[in-house]
Amino acid sequence: MSKIAALLLLAVASVAAAEEPKAEQRFKNIQVLKGMPAAQLDPAMDVMSGSLGVGCDYCHVERHDGPPAMDKDDKQAKRTARKMIVMMQKINHDYFDGDRVVTCATCHNGRPEPRNVPPLERVASDKGEGQGGAKPSALTVEQVLEKWLQASGGAAAWGKVRTRAAKGTISGFGPQPFGVETMQAAPEKQRFTLTMPRGKFEQAWDGAQGWRAFGGRAQPLDDVDATRREAQLAPPLTLAKLLTGLKVSHDTPLEKGTAHVIEGRQGDAHVRLWFDTNTGLLARMIVRHPTPVGDLVSQVDYGDYRVVDGVKLPFLETIRTGGEKRTQTWTEMKHNVKIVPDAFAPPKASAPPQGK
Numbered sequence: 001m002s003k004i005a006a007l008l009l010l011a012v013a014s015v016a017a018a019e020e021p022k023a024e025q026r027f028k029n030i031q032v033l034k035g036m037p038a039a040q041l042d043p044a045m046d047v048m049s050g051s052l053g054v055g056c057d058y059c060h061v062e063r064h065d066g067p068p069a070m071d072k073d074d075k076q077a078k079r080t081a082r083k084m085i086v087m088m089q090k091i092n093h094d095y096f097d098g099d100r101v102v103t104c105a106t107c108h109n110g111r112p113e114p115r116n117v118p119p120l121e122r123v124a125s126d127k128g129e130g131q132g133g134a135k136p137s138a139l140t141v142e143q144v145l146e147k148w149l150q151a152s153g154g155a156a157a158w159g160k161v162r163t164r165a166a167k168g169t170i171s172g173f174g175p176q177p178f179g180v181e182t183m184q185a186a187p188e189k190q191r192f193t194l195t196m197p198r199g200k201f202e203q204a205w206d207g208a209q210g211w212r213a214f215g216g217r218a219q220p221l222d223d224v225d226a227t228r229r230e231a232q233l234a235p236p237l238t239l240a241k242l243l244t245g246l247k248v249s250h251d252t253p254l255e256k257g258t259a260h261v262i263e264g265r266q267g268d269a270h271v272r273l274w275f276d277t278n279t280g281l282l283a284r285m286i287v288r289h290p291t292p293v294g295d296l297v298s299q300v301d302y303g304d305y306r307v308v309d310g311v312k313l314p315f316l317e318t319i320r321t322g323g324e325k326r327t328q329t330w331t332e333m334k335h336n337v338k339i340v341p342d343a344f345a346p347p348k349a350s351a352p353p354q355g356k
């Protein structure tokens with residue numbers, strides 16, 4: 001084979017691998033989740049933890065004297081979980097045409113040991129979304145989005161925003177809140193820095209490629225779609241453009257008042273945006289992300305809207321996912337700050353970033 005042909009083959013092979021590495025290629029001890037994209041491993045683990053209502057350490061050994069040893073099979077619960085994955089796949093294959101109908105949550109419903117007796121009382125149906133008080137919306141997708149744009153400041157005010165620097169704290173990862181900073185530029189560049197006692201976690205998206213790093217070594221970004229949702233500098237102008245097949249859903253009760261809900265798809269995720277019918281502002285975003293063990297559902301609630309340079313921004317974000325909850329509180333937001341040209345580039349001397 002000519003040298004050039006060999007090089008080309010190598011390049012193609014590494015591009016293919018860089019696009020969709022499989023879980024068993026990136027992790028050491030994958031026996032039953034083989035073939036799943038490596039990027040789905042984290043979400044799948046969140047689904048299992050959330051379905052059973054447990055932490056990672058329920059199945060994995062915690063080590064305080066070195067890197068975590070998630071590949072070890074010391075715990076019975078991890079070995080049982082493997083059998084459960086196989087059982088679940090078999091039920092779905094044999095009885096539901098291979099659709100992921102039965103999941104860990106179907107039986108476990110937030111407990112490690114499922115109920116095997118019926119509940120004592122009949123529980124009234126959850127007053128959740130889609131039920132109890134939902135009614136058809138009188139507005140179209142365009143009207144809901146237009147109302148949001150007007151309520152949040154209008155196109156002219158948003159158009160003047162070129163960059164944003166924000167500072168705040170995130171709580172919910174441990175006893176103490178961590179400092180968080182973001183740097184954004186139009187339309188969807190973002191660098192996110194979380195300062196933890198053990199080091200800095202950083203993540204960036206420059207509109208075409210992204211990376212994340214803990215302690216300075218950059219790796220390709222796993223979840224480009226989620227990062228792009230967060231990176232929108234002027235969400236009322238651009239967030240809905242990330243979604244396809246947008247349609248209006250039923251109006252749905254919020255804690256206070258009701259919401260107009262629109263829904264669409266971003267890749268294989270299903271995204272729903274809730275707008276407070278009184279204020280017109282984005283109140284909630286719910287994303288369902290398929291994994292082999294069930295959908296990972298994440299919910300962000302937006303609150304404490306304040307006007308900054310003529311546009312309304314949420315200073316409080318409550319994020320719930322896989323049974324965990326964290327709160328992001330912003331203390332400072334500044335617009336049109338100067339941003340250095342390589343602000344979104346990965347740290348020098350690290351793995352090459354990965355595109356979309």
Ligand code: HEC
Nearest residue numbers: 027028029030031032033045048049056059070071081082
């Ligand atoms: C209910 C049990 C259970 C829980 C809870 C759980 N895991 Fe896992 N985890 C597993 C199983 C089982 C595997 C191996 C899957 C396989 O063999 O295909 C695994 C594999 C992994 C691996 C791959 C390790 C390697 O190198 O082979 C990582 C990383 C991981 N889990 C992280 C986590 C994290 C982080 C959490 C908490 C968010 C978590 N897990 C919660 C059962 C669990």
Ligand code: HEC
Nearest residue numbers: 048077080081084085088102103104106107112113114293
């Ligand atoms: C069809 C119902 C069903 C499904 C689906 C199911 N489980 Fe289970 N699971 C059970 C039952 C029942 C038990 C208790 C078995 C016992 O007590 O011997 C159990 C036990 C377990 C245990 C051991 C709990 C302990 O005692 O420490 C783990 C871990 C577990 N399941 C994980 C999972 C995971 C992860 C999934 C999804 C991949 C899953 N299960 C899906 C029914 C189910």
